[in-house]
Amino acid sequence: MAVELDDIQGLVRHAYARLTEACFYVLRIADAQAARRWLSSAPVTSAALAAKSVREVLQVALTSDGLRALGVPQSLIEEFSSEFIGGMSADANRSRRLGDVGPNAPENWKWGGSTAPHMVVLLYAAPGRLTEWTQTVTGPEWTTAFSVEAVLPTTDMKGLEPFGFADGISQPELDWQLTLPSHDHTQPEYSNLIELGEFLLGYTNEYGRFTERPLLDPADDPHDQLAPAEDAPGKRDLGRNGSYLVLRQLRQDVQGFWRFHDTRANGDPAARKAMAEAMVGRTMAGVSLVEGAPTPSPDPGTKAGREQLNAFTYAGDPEGMRCPFGAHVRRANPRNGDLPDTSGNGGKVGLLSRLLTTLGFDAAALRGDLVASSRFHRMLRRGREYGQSLLPEAAIADKGETVETGLHFICLGANISRQFEFIQGAWITGAKFNGLAAERDPLVGDRQPLSDGSETDRFSLPQAEGAACQIAGLPQFVSVVGGAYFFMPSLRALRFLATLDHSNTSSPVGST
Ligand code: HEM
Known part of the structure; x- marks a missing residue:
């Protein structure tokens, strides 16, 4: 299968450096039905659009608590990776390994420490356009759907990080053309070209394997919204074209x-x-x-x-x-x-x-x-x-x-x-x-x-x-x-999550 750029959130392909204004909203879902309505019509930007052709970008990612609050069945959530399910801050052992101890300890965080947020919405805009873009995105449905846990504004430091060093220089090059052989040969020398499956679920990774992710029976995808799983005939792939997003x-x-x-x-x-x-x-x-x-x-x-x-x-x-x-x-x-x-x-x-x-x-x-x-x-x-x-x-x-x-x-x-x-x-x-x-x-x-x-x-x-x-x-x-682990679904998976049959879900959603 070819890579479906129009199904992938743009951030996987572009850093959007020209969109120098950005603001991130860390959210909790207050009303699951309104959240689903907002998600099903959110103008999420895909990777198919060239970075220089876009003036506004919106990206969305959810935590495991967020999926739960949206009404996604626990059985499906359990098929995501254990660290995503557990979250960044809930386990003392993980905090110790990450160095989140002493002054870094989650109990001192401004957000994400004691309770995980549900969602993050990343907004990017060309100079002078962020205010209007934010207003467009945060209409009445947004206000009903979400409570804002943290607003993370950003500053354009012209390619430098705050200590004054040039940043954003080294990035892995993703194998968008799928030219790399999909098996794990010993690779004696360093190469910057990396298997797509290291960054996107549903493709082979550097071990020549598919990373584990939720695969569904077709009966659980009655509207045929998801892509077929490449490695599991007959299954539908909720992970394909999605990626995990770590925010700290x-x-x-x-x-x-x-x-x-x-x-x-x-x-x-x-x-x-x-x-x-x-x-x-x-x-x-x-x-x-x-x-x-x-x-x-x-x-x-x-x-x-x-x-x-x-x-x-x-x-x-x-x-x-x-x-x-x-x-x-x-x-x-x-x-x-x-x-x-x-x-x-x-x-x-x-x-x-x-x-x-x-x-x-x-x-x-x-x-x-x-x-x-x-x-x-x-x-x-x-x-x-x-x-x-x-x-x-x-x-x-x-x-x-x-x-x-x-x-x-x-x-x-x-x-x-x-x-x-x-x-x-x-x-x-x-x-x-x-x-x-x-x-x-x-x-x-x-x-x-x-x-x-x-x-x-x-x-x-x-x-x-x-x-x-x-x-x-x-x-x-x-x-x-502050910090949390998110899943940034493909556009198809986002529509699927937003339109799941939620007959068992009550709304508004309490703390999970
Ligand atoms: C405030 C915190 C941080 C600052 C100021 C910072 C600064 C920098 C700078 C100046 C560079 C060199 C420019 C470049 O190659 O793009 C860099 C590279 C890099 N940083 Fe950080 N960094 C921070 C946090 C982190 C963290 C938490 C991680 C990983 C968990 C990380 C991973 C990397 C990686 C992978 C590279 C590229 C190295 C390479 O491929 O040569 N950085 N960082």
Whole structure:
């Protein structure tokens, strides 16, 4: 089957960077019937429309509590993944693995902490058009259907995140043309082209498998609204062309970040910038630290610029001398293949080294073995900034109150546990990442001590001679203040959910 772009919500394909105004509504369903009516007529934007041709976009996603509140039978909800059903904040064990402890603990969140929301509506618009677009979408039906739990406005920071670094540079390339073979061959080298099934349900993933999702008997889809399941003849696929959406509100302490670096650098602007860049793993302009500075510096705002800025792996920096192992981008995507690179020739794994590694004889491969293959742990990032842009100098100088600032982090994927939770838990929060003993992501990690009491508030910079230099006493720069796991259905699935036979559902819906 070909990919039905007109059935997929546009955010999977487009970041809508030209639509610089955006606002996200975190909702609870107050009246299920009105919510269903609103959903069945909501002008949800599909991926078939070119990003440059649209001036307004609306996207919708529901939590498992939201599906329940809408009247979806429990038996159907149970076929979604367990982490989606459980939710982001309901389980103490999950919170610990995600680093949602201490100042990040769900009990301190502004939304999503004690009760999960039901829905999120993402609105995007061209400059000057958001107010009108919001009015169009939030008519009388909306007011009856939903109670608003949180309004998340965003700020256009012109391609920078609030600390001042170019963002949105690296994204996986999705195999929209379905050119990749759909089986799990060992892939020795890093590739950015990823199976569609890693991001959309109903297609094969990097293991050559279909991710589990709700499949229905045709009798449960009497109006023939859903697509047939490709891997299960006779079944209808509620997941196909849908994706999971992770939303986290991450508050950034921009003043704390730049003041810390400024103090450690004794007020030297070049030194404080270099220290901050080592923690990110890219320069503020977006150039990878393993690359050296090309002139002119590629423009992260253009596709060609982003391609140039992403044409690297860490194979040529095996000791982490140029880009530290603990840097945010090296943790979040180590850019490795399935076999460790021991050839020293920039990521090309030779036949002999491949054989030695497979047989377990290659001692030099041990370090590479410490990090799992990248291709199983990618995610599409679609976050937007909020609050106030502040240049480093202003952040250091300004002693007054500032507006709360940060990132409404959004990522899409077909498997929350293998993608978002693995990256967040093992790579960002994991204190024993890639041979590092007791430190978490210097930019976004929490600073909770280990269970034996060892501190984790440090960042190692490997040195040519001797032990790594350590920057200690890192404050926590980023805190979690809200979040939830959502399912972003296909357009067909959304219509199906909105028109299910709800004879057993009472309305209005209470708290679930
Ligand atoms: C406020 C919090 C965060 C800030 C300020 C931040 C900042 C950045 C910056 C500046 C980049 C480099 C630009 C780019 O490649 O697009 C980046 C890349 C990235 N970040 Fe974050 N980030 C944050 C949170 C997170 C979280 C929570 C995750 C994952 C759970 C994450 C995953 C990634 C990934 C996967 C990349 C791309 C790495 C690559 O492919 O090279 N980030 N981030």
